Amino acid sequence: MKIQQPHFGRQVRQIRRAQGLSQSDLAGDEMSPSYISLVESGRRAPSIKFARLIAERLSLPAEALLAPEEGSERQRPHRLGLVGRLVAARAHQSDGNWDLARDELTDIVDLAGTPELGDVRWEARWELATTLGRLGESEAREQMLRTLLADPLTTDFPPLHTRVAVEIAQAVKDTGTLTESARFAEEAIRVARSADPPAPDETSQAEAVLLSVCTESGDWERAAELADELLRDTDVPTGRPRATTLWAAAWARYVGGLTEEALTLMAKAEQSMAQTSDLPLRARLQLAAGLLHVAAGRPDSADGLLQRAGQVAELVGTHTDRMRLAAALALVALHRGDREDADRLVAVVDAGLGRLTVLDRARCSVVTARVHRARDEEDTARQCFQSAAALYEQAGAYRIAVTVWRELSAPDGSPAGVDPHVLLLP
Numbered sequence: 001m002k003i004q005q006p007h008f009g010r011q012v013r014q015i016r017r018a019q020g021l022s023q024s025d026l027a028g029d030e031m032s033p034s035y036i037s038l039v040e041s042g043r044r045a046p047s048i049k050f051a052r053l054i055a056e057r058l059s060l061p062a063e064a065l066l067a068p069e070e071g072s073e074r075q076r077p078h079r080l081g082l083v084g085r086l087v088a089a090r091a092h093q094s095d096g097n098w099d100l101a102r103d104e105l106t107d108i109v110d111l112a113g114t115p116e117l118g119d120v121r122w123e124a125r126w127e128l129a130t131t132l133g134r135l136g137e138s139e140a141r142e143q144m145l146r147t148l149l150a151d152p153l154t155t156d157f158p159p160l161h162t163r164v165a166v167e168i169a170q171a172v173k174d175t176g177t178l179t180e181s182a183r184f185a186e187e188a189i190r191v192a193r194s195a196d197p198p199a200p201d202e203t204s205q206a207e208a209v210l211l212s213v214c215t216e217s218g219d220w221e222r223a224a225e226l227a228d229e230l231l232r233d234t235d236v237p238t239g240r241p242r243a244t245t246l247w248a249a250a251w252a253r254y255v256g257g258l259t260e261e262a263l264t265l266m267a268k269a270e271q272s273m274a275q276t277s278d279l280p281l282r283a284r285l286q287l288a289a290g291l292l293h294v295a296a297g298r299p300d301s302a303d304g305l306l307q308r309a310g311q312v313a314e315l316v317g318t319h320t321d322r323m324r325l326a327a328a329l330a331l332v333a334l335h336r337g338d339r340e341d342a343d344r345l346v347a348v349v350d351a352g353l354g355r356l357t358v359l360d361r362a363r364c365s366v367v368t369a370r371v372h373r374a375r376d377e378e379d380t381a382r383q384c385f386q387s388a389a390a391l392y393e394q395a396g397a398y399r400i401a402v403t404v405w406r407e408l409s410a411p412d413g414s415p416a417g418v419d420p421h422v423l424l425l426p
Helices: 007-018 023-027 033-040 048-057 062-066 079-094 098-111 115-134 138-149 152-156 158-175 178-194 200-217 220-232 240-255 259-273 279-295 299-316 319-336 339-355 358-374 378-395 398-409
Strands: none
Touching: 007 023, 007 033, 007 062, 007 098, 023 033, 023 048, 033 048, 033 098, 048 062, 079 098, 079 115, 098 115, 115 138, 115 152, 115 158, 138 152, 138 158, 152 158, 158 178, 158 200, 158 358, 178 200, 200 220, 200 240, 200 398, 220 240, 240 259, 240 279, 259 279, 279 299, 279 319, 299 319, 319 339, 319 358, 339 358, 358 378, 358 398, 378 398
16 A cells, blocks of 8 residues: 555644644654654655554544545645634744644645745745744754745845844754854845845844854854944844844853953843843843853842743743753852752753753753762763763864863862853854
8 A cells, every 4th residue: 555645644634633632642652753743744654554553543444544635636725725824823833832833834835835825835934943943843943944045035035035044043053063053144144234225133133143153162252353343333223133132242241251241231131132022032031141140150140030031931941941941050059059959950951961952962061060070979070071072072162172171170170260151142
């Protein structure tokens, strides 16, 4: 029997949703939710064995799903209907129903395959990239954005080109390939500046990403120059663009040894971010501000910031947000000498370490190493430091990798000067 895709996958999705089952319910122990997602989107044809297992879990005979699609062509989707489904997907996003949003958007991308529906397909892919990011599917998000970058609508319209290039730069930075991230950020800046009329919002976002990449990669001299340029620019809009610019500049100032100026800039970034409705981003900014206060030796003033970030993380935060928060709180506990609390928090971090991106694993490994060192468990601490250094090198953050080796070999076992492992950039 032959499995016809995407017909098989569309049927599975429709029946699963009608029965109120999640992709995890359908996957069971034999398959993974991501595998079910690939099958439902038509990107993977299951084996006959798995097709029968899926049918069994849907309480259907296998033949009902394996039957060929009637007619040689699918009915052409109506634009108005697809736009309505796009609105429904955005409503799922607003409600935090990210799995439902992904299902809806994947369907729209599949159905809007004709040239006259190219704009609908573009919007659906853009929203799907956002949704995949919220679900922690970093690689799938990056691939969707790369598909968008090659779309004719993107290449023919500079604001869209800039917008997508900025998001790819951010996505690639998050997965730890800093050199490639810088290339995409520079491409976004070039396109935004050459647009007629220029696109100041997109330009500032791209410059903030490039500044972040330079700071995280250890190119602190270039970061200082970029921060100077951005802070001199009076045309940067308010709201999110202004907040992310100040946020990135604050960390560039910190690694340059200007901690007080960094704290001032971060406070201004918080004020600008208060004007936005992006709650998860505001929470990450508060977490970044809390980490900066910890790095400045002010754990008491970090408490309120970290508490507010934690409240949002419980509601709308991702796995990464929660792991970053746990690591930050472990650092506060270490500063206070509360080893019991630090042990508890590091256990949380260790349990979730495997799902983090390269740079986040590196940072969290340093925090774990410090907690083990505080317990006088030097052998375990050494292994964690070595793992962190290898991860930084993998990401291309060689200068920061060197600081790990220095901390490992420090006679008193404590970090000296700037602590680049607390960096949390937009």
